[in-house]
Amino acid sequence: MREQTASWIADAAGATLHRDARPGPNDPPGPTAVEIDSRQAGPGALFVGIPGERTDGGRFAADVLTAGAWGVLVRREHAAAAEAVDGGVILLHEDPVAALGELARAWRRQLGAVVVGITGSVGKTSTKDLLTGIVAPHRRTIATAGNYNTEIGLPLTVLGAPAGTEVMILEMAMRGSGQIAELARIAEPDVGVVTNVAPVHVELLGSIEGVAAAKAELLHGLPPGGTAIIPAGEPLLDAHRPTGVTVVTVGEGGTADPVPEALTLADDVPLTVRRNLPAAVAAARAVGIEPTGSVSPTISAMRGQRLHLAGDIVVVVDCYNANPMSTSAALDDLAASASGRRVAVLGDMLELGPDELRFHAELGAHAREAGVEVLVAVGPLSRHTGTGFGGAVHWVATAAEAARLVPTLLEPGDTVLLKASRGIGLERVADALATTGADA
Numbered sequence: 001m002r003e004q005t006a007s008w009i010a011d012a013a014g015a016t017l018h019r020d021a022r023p024g025p026n027d028p029p030g031p032t033a034v035e036i037d038s039r040q041a042g043p044g045a046l047f048v049g050i051p052g053e054r055t056d057g058g059r060f061a062a063d064v065l066t067a068g069a070w071g072v073l074v075r076r077e078h079a080a081a082a083e084a085v086d087g088g089v090i091l092l093h094e095d096p097v098a099a100l101g102e103l104a105r106a107w108r109r110q111l112g113a114v115v116v117g118i119t120g121s122v123g124k125t126s127t128k129d130l131l132t133g134i135v136a137p138h139r140r141t142i143a144t145a146g147n148y149n150t151e152i153g154l155p156l157t158v159l160g161a162p163a164g165t166e167v168m169i170l171e172m173a174m175r176g177s178g179q180i181a182e183l184a185r186i187a188e189p190d191v192g193v194v195t196n197v198a199p200v201h202v203e204l205l206g207s208i209e210g211v212a213a214a215k216a217e218l219l220h221g222l223p224p225g226g227t228a229i230i231p232a233g234e235p236l237l238d239a240h241r242p243t244g245v246t247v248v249t250v251g252e253g254g255t256a257d258p259v260p261e262a263l264t265l266a267d268d269v270p271l272t273v274r275r276n277l278p279a280a281v282a283a284a285r286a287v288g289i290e291p292t293g294s295v296s297p298t299i300s301a302m303r304g305q306r307l308h309l310a311g312d313i314v315v316v317v318d319c320y321n322a323n324p325m326s327t328s329a330a331l332d333d334l335a336a337s338a339s340g341r342r343v344a345v346l347g348d349m350l351e352l353g354p355d356e357l358r359f360h361a362e363l364g365a366h367a368r369e370a371g372v373e374v375l376v377a378v379g380p381l382s383r384h385t386g387t388g389f390g391g392a393v394h395w396v397a398t399a400a401e402a403a404r405l406v407p408t409l410l411e412p413g414d415t416v417l418l419k420a421s422r423g424i425g426l427e428r429v430a431d432a433l434a435t436t437g438a439d440a
Helices: 006-013 057-066 076-083 096-111 124-135 153-159 179-187 208-220 235-240 277-286 324-337 353-369 382-389 399-409 427-434
Strands: 016-019 033-035 045-048 071-074 089-092 114-119 141-143 167-171 191-194 227-231 246-250 263-265 293-295 305-309 313-317 342-347 374-378 393-396 415-419
Touching: 006 016, 006 089, 006 096, 016 076, 045 057, 045 096, 057 071, 057 076, 071 076, 071 096, 076 089, 096 153, 096 179, 114 124, 114 179, 114 208, 114 277, 124 141, 124 167, 124 277, 124 293, 153 167, 153 179, 167 179, 179 208, 191 208, 191 277, 208 235, 227 277, 246 277, 263 277, 305 427, 313 324, 313 427, 324 342, 324 353, 324 415, 342 353, 342 382, 342 399, 353 374, 353 382, 374 382, 374 399, 382 393, 393 399, 399 427, 415 427
Parallel strands: 033 045, 045 071, 071 089, 114 167, 114 191, 141 167, 191 227, 227 246, 263 293, 313 415, 342 374, 342 415, 374 393
Antiparallel strands: 016 089, 305 313
């Protein structure tokens, strides 16, 4: 937004332009970046002071202006402190998060890029990574980084897109009804991808049908003539198919064209990520790109990366999140890829609602069927994983205990799967294993 004036930004955000500031003779009229962390809001940045549970970011308005920020967008109560600093634009809005979203929507329209929105219970990040790897060689592309998939992170991703961006690939997360609808209102996607519907966040949404309805908010946010990409044979989405758009179904019996034989993925792409290739290919075609050649996507952290340790031990770090669908798939991949013993470190799967104990017990049975020989269960719910497993189980209460235990259990040639909900923190086990000395 370097070329946008303070007046344009105020109008776009629905904010009051409390103080304008004339740029220097060699300075662009607008900000060079938008930041919500005052420590990152250096010269040229627009700082948005987000009210939080512990502190209101607007308290730092004077600090960032003193540090040379282009301007601040804060609540009116912080205006006086900001005015005490000479220079810098001051924008006022009683809800800075809402203003951030409005500003992002205006910039999305200014860019005129094609926007792909991706959501789903499982695989949305992997699908985003694959699609980015396919599209980026052909179009000027930006995509969601890390966990910037919320009502704050998504606008920041959009506002970080430079002029000339042709495709934006935006991951959309939710924890309740209406949240994806709000993200779609900001992003105005041309293509919407729902990877699947699984029992995730059931305790917040009430039922698996509620989960489906929340995910389908993306589909209903598509414009006439847009493209909806959904899994074939998913009855939970039947009632949510949008009208006036092209609906493409992927998977067995779907309407999508097959993945082209000329498209290959780099050898280091995890098996759990490769499952999402059909949806990524369908989305690439929807933005006018026919996938071909070799693709080496950058896979987001803790989504199936492999650590190669001394003694030919392989550690599959897939512990960013977990639910019955994704964990079963990870166990299947462990069964298919391991050449030595199969070791599974499985932690609690959270927010599964009233059936959480049954889901954990069924997962234990699936681990046994997948040929797991050593099972480490982590967390109170995972006691039931051990019960379902029916064999010898090492149970610990926390990831810290698992980090101490697992290195003592391994033998040369083992393949170790780490899988749990993010709140369990199984990356501590990966860190402990890495200290044994990676050799590749």
